[in-house]
Amino acid sequence: MGMEQAWLLPAIPVALFVVVALFGRFLPREGDWLVIAGMAATVVLGLLVILDFQGYFEGSAFAPAGENHYAFEWAAIADVLAIDFSTYVDSITVVMIAVVTVVALMVMVYSVGYMHGEARYGWYFALLSFFTAAMLLLVVSGNLLQLYLAWEAVGLASYLLIGFYWERQSAAEAAKKAFITTRVGDVGLLIGIILLWRASGTFEIQEIIALAQSGGFDETYLTVAMLFLFAGAAGKSAQFPLHVWLPDAMEGPTPVSALIHAATMVVAGVYLVARMLPVFDTVLVARDVVLYVGLLTALMAATMGLVASDIKRVLAYSTVSQLGFMFVALGAGSVTAAMFHLFTHAFFKSLLFLGSGSVIHATGRQHVEQLGGLWSKMPVTGWTFLVGGLALAGLAPLAGFWSKDEILYAALSEGGAFVYVTLAATAALTALYTTRLVLLTFFGAPRDSSAHAHAHESPRIMTLPLLVLATLSVVAGVVAFDGVGELLGFAGGIGYLVFTEKAHAFEFHPDIAGAATAASLLAVAAGLVYWRGAAERAARAQAWAPELHRMLVERYYMDHLYQAAVDRIVLGLAGIVAWVDDHIVNRTGVDGGAQGIGYAGLRLKFLQTGRIPNYALAMALGIVTLALVAFGAS
Amino acid sequence: MLRRLPLPSQFDRIIITGGLVAGVALAPLLLVLLVLLAVDEITAPEFVFWLVAAIVVGGALGTVLLPNIVYAALSLVATLLGVAGVYLLLGSEFLALAQVLIYGGGVVILLLFGLMLTNATDDPVVTDGSQKPFAAMVGLLLAGVIIAAAYDATWGGSELAATSLRAFGERLFGDFMVPFIIIAVLLDIALTGAYVNARRERAPAGDDQEASS
Amino acid sequence: MNPALDYEYALLLPELILAGTAALVLFADAFRREFGVSRRLLPWLAVAGAVVAGLVSLTYAGRSENFSELLTVDDFTTFFRVLFAAILVVLVLGSHEFVERHVRHVGEFYALLLLATVGAIFMSAARELITAYIAIELLSFSLYVAVSLTLADRRSGEASLKYVLLGGVASAMLLYGLSLLYGVAGSTYYAEIAEAFSSGTAAFEWALVLGLALVIGGLGFKASAVPFHMWTPDAYEGAPLPITAFLSATSKAAIVALLLRVFGGPLLPAIDEWQWMVAALAVLTMAFGNLIALQQSNIKRLLAYSSIGQVGYMLMAVTAVSAETSSALLLHIAGYLVTNLAVFVVVIAVHNRTGDERIVGFRGLAETQPFLALVLTAGLFSLAGMPLLAGFATKFFLFQAVASEGFLWLSVVAVIASTVSLYYYLQVIRQMYLYPPDADAERWRPSVTGLVTTGGLLAGMVFIGLYAGPVFELADQAATALFA
């Protein structure tokens, strides 16, 4: 029992999806219990897979290279094309399994409270289940096509969940935007996958890696292919320039944002690049692209997070920024750091989202200008939110601190000073906007009294996941240390979970960590001093540098640019093509041809004048012509 | 009915005028031919041929060119008689006879009746159609083409053989009996057609009543 | 001893029966008061004559004999004899009501149809130019008169005048051409002409080409080949509807039979001299007929132009004449006749009721008269060469045969033309199915004979369309006889 059954991980939730989607309304409570029970089972199964991977069932031998390849022929054409379904489990996979199953379970439990009384309640749970299935399928995929299938499936789930409140036009638009934007990346991904197949003849990831490492690819070709592949990752993980969909995706229910748009789906890109990193390692140009795109995204998103007023949007920018951190790590060649940060980020970011959901649930408001002073009314939410915020800000000893430290270390050692400094500054910005968020939400005078008046702590079923996640946010970083893992009984320590190639214990780098921590603390202090819970300050910031503020609020005008590009260029082109089709192909070509024939008939029929001499003349001319032509010919 | 024919008031005039015109036109030709005959350029049959040909062609031209419809009809008579002469030259007395009888005795009278019944004599001048130039062009081209073909060809024999009326009769009433019978049917049909169309329509009552009885 | 007595007149029995019936009809009509005969008897008399003639003709199947070197009685003749007799039967059955209403001279009408049929048969049987010519004139004269038979309609007289005057010109052209051929080949007998050409006695020179051009022009007039077709639409429109049908059926088939006999026989050795002329006429005919038909609003005129177009297909087969093409052409003619008659019988039935010759007069027929509308639709689709119906199969074989003779381009032109034709046929179908009938249109019952006739024709169309084999074999036998 264990890795061989990895395929069950997606199978259980997808079966539940089918059951609940089709028959949910005939079940008590629309079947939410079924989904949660199934999810719990999946968590257990995931744990079994992880333990199996850790060699738990094989004595105490440390066997990190353990993998499982289970294949099922899906489509095949002669000897040229074989598409199998296969599962593959390695250290990256188990991290993902852990993150996905745990966060999903927490979010589902939380949703029981949050979504209580909503229309399409059962459908919501069915979709969550479907999403989890797709995500799990994605992480256990052994080949790229299966991964692509799951990749699109999570996109679909995301689309449906963002558009869950589809009666709101904005939700429908956001869903559309998310799908189309990621779809643009997916075009790249699919092209990349097919390009890899074209050169290697296989979709199996491990075979491609082996081939790449043995130099089986042309380098330029491989670079191009990997860049296409990365386009897919960038789309899904909201990296510049495809980041625009994620903030809008907050139109979905908040637990969904926590699960999909913070913890799991958006890290699929990170997962993909991490999975393919051995290949990236052979083409460093592509890896550098990953690094700098990540860096740019991290910085840009952090600055946008400074001015956003919607809690969820701030968190969304933060997510984009943190994903940038992970890509920087990958670009620096450190799978360890990236996956570690992915791991910790999943917990504290979903915590923050769920916390904001709790706030929204209580007040019905989600703009910080309308909040404030909730600390006393919602203590559990407040405390857990604070924990999450500090983790995000990267303050020791919370989870975020450890993983961010690893990334900064990787950045310094691989990327050089410029990367390090920029990244550290971004980390400081993170601390700054986190401070702003916490302060404006929970402290200071309430700015909307009616909302404040009937604000209340959320029910137990919602606070329980908050507490669990808060706990994880605290300890998740620490478990990386060998000793902790061994204490828990894991052979070799839990930290080995995130090792891909060589056994490498986490090291603490006091100099780097110290510098970054100092910067973050400074930022927190500055934030405390500046905002102190007063909303007017926000307005003052606007007055201080209106152009800059406006640029940040308008997200560097990227959305405008895209909108214009779509409206002017794409729709303009479509207009031209439609015009050509209507006027030239259709009216001139087809109708015109038909009319031309009809017109010929109309002209010709007037030859038939009705007069006998004319008729006779026609006959005479006929004869004379025949005779003359004949004479001329002979 | 007879009173409506162009007789006799115009008849003499037409005959005299026609004769004069024909005489004036034919005189030079006659002269030329006589000279040619005298110097033995042409034989006697040729002399006759050209004379007859002149009458035929002249009459035909008169038929299609004369503005007066009555004159045109009379020119036709000249042509048809000329054609009978051609038959004689070719040694076919029977055909010449038939030509004179059928045309002279039948067709021309019929045509004159036609002229009379359509009151053509009230307004004897007919105009030609507007496509006269085309007609002339087509006529010339056609004549040219046919003549070219006639002279280009190498015809099997060049001797005019004597024909026997008896052989002709045996062929006609022996081998070609069936076509001959068909011709009879055909004439009957023509008669029916002429009768049906030419007779003045009665009031459209009698027959229909009978038909529905 | 008169040699005429030696001939086996029994060979001409069907024609004698038809002609005798014609005489009987005329006689019965003329003396109907004396004998108390109703005019309603006349069509049945004609039908009886035609049926007997057709049955008698069948007994000649498989034989191949000459009548006085002028006429042949072989399978080819038999094929057309039966076909013409059948057309006569169908036409009389389908139109006797119409004749009662619109034609004054009923006796003459049926007599002319019978005599025209005799002419048509002789055209297909002739093996000598004079006979062929006389046969053509027998058919033509009958039709000149028949076209003029709707005395109440000014158009009828006009049509007849055009037909007869231009027919005279065409006859003159044809005769001039024949005279040149006679001069070149030295004989009017097909066999001797063929002998003269193939043995090289006759020279291929301008006179021959000119003669061929004139013959093609003259016959082209009878067949309504462009540009000698000009009389066709006018005569079709002016004529009583059954005569229009006859013009487009028997008259067409007869001239094609004659063309096959002449161009497939005596003139075959001179094929290089005339092939391009016929091809040119075929192309022109297909193009003009179908293009002008696009712009018609009168059903008779539409069908006239359509039948001109159809002549183009047949001329195309004459261009590529061979045993295979001929058999395909004969099959096509059989299919065409069934189809065309179906169309005409329905048009006659409808016109008989509504008196409307416009295409819009068919408005809503699908509701008032579903069966007739179905037959008409099937007929029009078949004319356009749509599948499941005779038109598709017969055209397919015809065009394939022509293509196989090396005239692929001509086949393609023909397919294009028949595609164009679909458009105007659809215009009629559109009126029937898409629009409701006029408010005052009543539901009426067509006569039993009309229903039986149309039903039979529909069955024939579908039969030939789906299982042309038997008919094809008959056609093949006939064509084989022609080239034996």
Place this chain on the structure above:
Amino acid sequence: MIPLENFLLLSAALFAIGFYGVLARRSAILILMSVELMLAAVSINLVAFAAYLDPEGLTGMIFAIFVITIAAAEVGLALGIVLRLYRERQTANVDAADELKW
């Protein structure tokens, strides 16, 4: 001796003149006359060929006699129809007969 070509020449002229008449004249009766001219040309041709080339068969002469007969019949038939035209339109001009067209 008269060469055959002379007769053909005469016939060609007659035929062309007749055709001209058909095309140029407006009176139906004159058109009929022109047709008669054309048919006469045909007869000359046929008789000439028969006399020169086919003295035993004489088919051409038989043909000619049929042509003459048919020409006569045609005149009779056509005149009847011309009379009808005249009765219906008060003219024998063929231009009047143009109701049927296009």
Place this chain on the structure above:
Amino acid sequence: MTENDGLLLLALLLLPLGSALLLMLVPSRERSAIIALTAASSLAMFAVSVYVFLSYDYGSSEQFQGVRAWTWMENVGILGEKGIQLKVGIDGIAAAMVLLTGIITMAGTWVSWKITHRTKDFFILLYILAAGVFGTFVMLDLFFWFLLYETAVLPMYLLIAVWGSTRKEYGAMKLMMMLVAASILIFAGIFAIYTEAGLGTFDLEALFSADYPVSFQKLFFPVIAIGCGTLGGLFPLHSWSPDGHAAAPTAVSMLHAGVLMKLGAFGIIRLGFQVLPEGAEFWAPGLLTLGIVAALYGAVSALRQTDLKLMTGFSSVSHMGYVFVGLGTFNAIGITGSVLQMFAHGVMTALFFLLIGAMYDQSHDREIPHFSGMAKQMPVWAAFFVIAGLASLGLPGLSGFVAELHIFIGAFRAYPLVGGLAVLTAAITATYLLRMFAQSFFGEMHPAWSGMREMTWPERAGSAVLAGSILWLGLWPSPWIDRIAATVEGLQGVAL
């Protein structure tokens, strides 16, 4: 598949024809009898087509299976030995197409029970159409093949012009005339092939193995390809498709876009690839070019359409463009993909038209901007629509992806740039479909549509069958791929 199964293939032709004949005998007032008869016959057709599909043995070396021939005419006129036979038999491609036809005919029948105007006539014509389609797929005689091919076009004019909507006369006439005009080229091709082969038989198997000079093949392959391609919506001869589909009644749109357009591509394979392989190889890049242009062009045009059916029509042009891309790759993967696409697009577009029809029958409006929030009023309808749309935009797990994937791979194998453009087209497809969803299905519901009712049960059943097929092919495509690939690998000259 045994020889006796040939009788079943014949049954596929005779079932609809027989039903049409039987229907003629039923009085048009007996609605229930008409419905019972059509229900029975549509189920029978479906059952037989499923059986035929499943019993095609792809492991066998026999390419054509279930071959049975009945002599029709021989040794007469132009025909020689075995001149024309009624010869049935299928290969893997035809097997898939037969199944497609069975599915769509059944669904089309069900949704047509709503029709009240001259129901009987409608079904008669519809079944003649179905007979033509089934027949074309199973015939192995060129004469009958073409006869039935044309039969499938024959009833189209009346079906659209009598029972259609918006500009129906124009659409009907245009569709009919363009398709028949295109047949001119097929006629020409058939005449030329028959003459060139000189066998005196229309037996396709004999014609496949005949020798044709390369120059002949190069000359006539485009003739066949353009002729058949027009029915397949080949750019730039596609313009009958949007107008015709927009005008046609639901079931006819379904059958036409779903199956009839496939006849065109099928014709290219049968007459083009199988008879003239060297010509096909020579011209494959041309086909590919036209295909990719059509794919992009159709997708971009669809972006600007506001009429739902016009949009779907242009979408069909785009998707059929993929089919031609697949054929043009001239390798086994691409061609397999294009046959898969024929199936996938057939089912998906039929579902589209079914759903559009279900709505249009109530609203009599198809302008996308006029609608919003329809999912509230008609959730089941919207759900099916989304499934069809997602299949259309190539979402993995649905039929469209499987097909497109093979085409992409094939295209990348041959011409990577074309492959890239093809993948890009999928993104454009997503754009116009999602725009439409966001506009029409989601957002506030417009009160004007509050009277709209959910689909009827026959419509739901039909949608379920079609959606089921979409999922089946999307999740487990092996049954199709095995059969199709077995045949495609056998095509002469096709690269692996």
